[in-house]
Amino acid sequence: MKRHARQNMAPGRRRFVVGACAFGGLVLAGRAFDLQVVRRDFLRDQGDVRHVRTVPVPAHRGMMVDRNGEPLAISTPVWSIWADPGPLLEAPDRWRALAKALRMSVRDLRARVHGASDKEFVWLKRQLTPSRAKEVLALNVPGVGRRREYRRYYPTGEVSGQVLGFTGIDDHGQEGLELAYDDWLAGHSGRKRVVQDRLGRVVEDLELLQPAEHGRDLRVSLDRRLQYLAYRELKTAVAHHGAKGGSLVMLDVHTGEVLAMVNQPAFNPNDTSERSGDIVRNRAVTDVFEPGSTMKPLTITAALESGRFTPETPISTAPGTYRVGGHTISDDRNLGTLDVSGVIIKSSNVGASRIALSMDPGALYRTYARYGLGVSSGSGFPGEASGTLRPPNAWGRLEQATMAFGYGVSVTTLQLTRAYAAIAADGVLPPIRFRKVADIAAEANQRERIMSSETARELRRMLEAVVSPRGTGDRGSVSGYRVAGKTGTAHKVSAHGYADKRYRALFAGFAPASHPRIAAVVMVDEPQGDYYGGLVAAPVFSRVMAGALRLLDIRPDDPGDHLVATTAGDS
Amino acid sequence: MTALALGVAVTLTALGVVYTQHRSRAEFVALQHLERVQAELDTQWGRLELEQSTWSTHGRIERIARERLDMRQPDFDRAEIVVLQ
Numbered sequence: 001m002k003r004h005a006r007q008n009m010a011p012g013r014r015r016f017v018v019g020a021c022a023f024g025g026l027v028l029a030g031r032a033f034d035l036q037v038v039r040r041d042f043l044r045d046q047g048d049v050r051h052v053r054t055v056p057v058p059a060h061r062g063m064m065v066d067r068n069g070e071p072l073a074i075s076t077p078v079w080s081i082w083a084d085p086g087p088l089l090e091a092p093d094r095w096r097a098l099a100k101a102l103r104m105s106v107r108d109l110r111a112r113v114h115g116a117s118d119k120e121f122v123w124l125k126r127q128l129t130p131s132r133a134k135e136v137l138a139l140n141v142p143g144v145g146r147r148r149e150y151r152r153y154y155p156t157g158e159v160s161g162q163v164l165g166f167t168g169i170d171d172h173g174q175e176g177l178e179l180a181y182d183d184w185l186a187g188h189s190g191r192k193r194v195v196q197d198r199l200g201r202v203v204e205d206l207e208l209l210q211p212a213e214h215g216r217d218l219r220v221s222l223d224r225r226l227q228y229l230a231y232r233e234l235k236t237a238v239a240h241h242g243a244k245g246g247s248l249v250m251l252d253v254h255t256g257e258v259l260a261m262v263n264q265p266a267f268n269p270n271d272t273s274e275r276s277g278d279i280v281r282n283r284a285v286t287d288v289f290e291p292g293s294t295m296k297p298l299t300i301t302a303a304l305e306s307g308r309f310t311p312e313t314p315i316s317t318a319p320g321t322y323r324v325g326g327h328t329i330s331d332d333r334n335l336g337t338l339d340v341s342g343v344i345i346k347s348s349n350v351g352a353s354r355i356a357l358s359m360d361p362g363a364l365y366r367t368y369a370r371y372g373l374g375v376s377s378g379s380g381f382p383g384e385a386s387g388t389l390r391p392p393n394a395w396g397r398l399e400q401a402t403m404a405f406g407y408g409v410s411v412t413t414l415q416l417t418r419a420y421a422a423i424a425a426d427g428v429l430p431p432i433r434f435r436k437v438a439d440i441a442a443e444a445n446q447r448e449r450i451m452s453s454e455t456a457r458e459l460r461r462m463l464e465a466v467v468s469p470r471g472t473g474d475r476g477s478v479s480g481y482r483v484a485g486k487t488g489t490a491h492k493v494s495a496h497g498y499a500d501k502r503y504r505a506l507f508a509g510f511a512p513a514s515h516p517r518i519a520a521v522v523m524v525d526e527p528q529g530d531y532y533g534g535l536v537a538a539p540v541f542s543r544v545m546a547g548a549l550r551l552l553d554i555r556p557d558d559p560g561d562h563l564v565a566t567t568a569g570d571s
Numbered sequence: 572m573t574a575l576a577l578g579v580a581v582t583l584t585a586l587g588v589v590y591t592q593h594r595s596r597a598e599f600v601a602l603q604h605l606e607r608v609q610a611e612l613d614t615q616w617g618r619l620e621l622e623q624s625t626w627s628t629h630g631r632i633e634r635i636a637r638e639r640l641d642m643r644q645p646d647f648d649r650a651e652i653v654v655l656q
Contacts (some may be wrong), residue, residue, distance in 0.1 A: 071624050076617030155624030203602045228629040479647035563652045
């Protein structure tokens with residue numbers, strides 16, 4: 001029967017069926033060719049656009065640690081929440097829950113998403129803690145994803161806020177050392193290609209286009225322990241004297257490393273709301289003031305170096321006043337005839353003026369300039385001020401006299417500390433470093449001798465006598481150690497000339513006087529009540545220096561009868 | 572004969588390509604997993620470092636030493652300096 005049917009099939013019909021099948025096959029093949037070969041690139045691109053994304057691989061910023069490796073600034077991962085507006089706009093019923101989890105109002109959220117409706121990416125909220133981010137993602141809202149970023153934390157908080165500075169939301173330095181060493185610290189994020197599903201979740205990592213380069217760690221010169229000590233003492237003193245503010249700088253006299261640098265008032269860099277205005281300024285480096293009597297040792301340096309004065313040269317300061325160019329320079333009382341040492345020990349303005357006026361202005365200027373006055377210390381700290389030191393041809397007689405005791409010239413706390421470090425370091429001016437110096441010997445040839453070691457030794461002897469019961473700086477002393485220093489009390493300038501009741505109390509010094517290691521300057525701005533440097537700033541110096549000498553394990557050079565010598569192995 | 576050998580070689584290398592691609596995918600997935608673990612540990616390390624740093628703040632130690640443990644720094648008059656020679 002079958003046979004019969006087949007035999008009976010009309011040939012035309014058979015050809016038609018075969019032809020139709022062949023045609024259908026050809027159409028399919030043609031379409032396949034069209035898709036696979038002719039439009040292949042276009043279609044693949046379109047597919048990739050919908051699924052393949054290049055996303056950044058976050059790199060973290062290097063840590064800042066103190067000279068002993070204790071952390072000062074750490075980047076820790078946080079999550080930022082982003083959205084693909086497309087899918088999110090299709091799910092308006094979830095917005096209320098999402099906004100709540102993000103701690104935003106629904107209106108803000110809507111504005112944010114609508115504003116980016118033509119894009120594929122918009123940040124919803126940045127830098128959430130891992131637990132908060134988890135809460136948001138648990139909602140499983142379409143088009144919402146998270147991305148890892150880093151946030152900077154400063155464990156020492158306001159103790160080192162102004163020195164370290166802070167970073168912005170993009171993880172780049174904005175102030176302080178974060179800004180100065182941004183290139184060193186910054187990481188460079190990499191890129192990778194990933195496949196995402198319709199809801200924006202990463203389904204598969206395809207390839208790494210560029211690996212993330214993490215930032216390098218920075219070992220700064222600060223010592224966290226000294227930093228805290230200095231902060232605590234300065235804060236206490238500023239509060240106790242009702243002062244407007246203050247600064248304290250402590251340097252290693254040989255390497256020029258900044259061991260501690262604090263200011264009052266301070267701010268906490270962890271709190272973004274505090275990061276504005278004047279308070280973030282590192283006043284010890286950016287603000288200048290007239291150094292008052294702390295300038296006198298610099299003047300005496302010029303006198304001793306000229307060869308015309310020795311520490312024993314007599315200077316008459318009677319009757320305690322001295323008229324120069326129509327103005328009267330005066331001491332607290334008539335100190336009679338002093339020698340050059342006495343001018344420093346008793347802090348005589350008249351004596352310093354007489355010495356300065358007997359000298360060539362050019363020689364004075366050169367000495368001041370060698371001490372680093374009027375030029376930036378080269379520390380590289382952002383916004384560092386250079387202070388003012390006018391050229392000698394612009395000086396009148398009055399200026400020449402007043403500069404000798406610190407008026408008509410201005411310095412930063414850092415510059416003043418550096419000048420005293422030079423006296424301490426046998427006459428060699430150290431370069432200022434905010435990074436720990438690894439190789440002290442290699443640094444040595446970069447330093448500059450600014451006076452003979454003989455002059456430096458004589459100055460140290462005078463400054464040591466200041467910190468004794470017969471000097472003005474007795475309260476700067478540290479038991480067990482010989483301390484050298486100088487007090488200063490400077491009238492502040494106001495719009496109407498020198499203000500009557502506004503002062504700066506200063507103390508500049510170093511210890512141990514026999515083999516100096518640390519120099520420090522304490523500046524207290526507008527103390528109320530007592531305002532003498534010897535009463536306000538010297539005790540702060542004493543306490544901070546005592547702690548620093550102990551913490552740095554520096555051997556007492558005036559141990560009295562507390563010394564017990566023993567041989568190694570004895571116990 | 573040559574054609575046959577070449578055919579076999581092509582088939583083998585083709586299989587090789589498929590295999591290595593598979594391996595590379597698998598290794599990449601493993602790498603990604605490890606990177607996630609690393610990120611997780613990084614997070615934890617940062618948190619612990621911060622925590623340690625916070626606990627060991629000098630202000631806190633000093634407060635505890637002074638207030639709770641009633642400690643104080645001895646005066647220099649009561650100190651003895653021992654020098655090892």
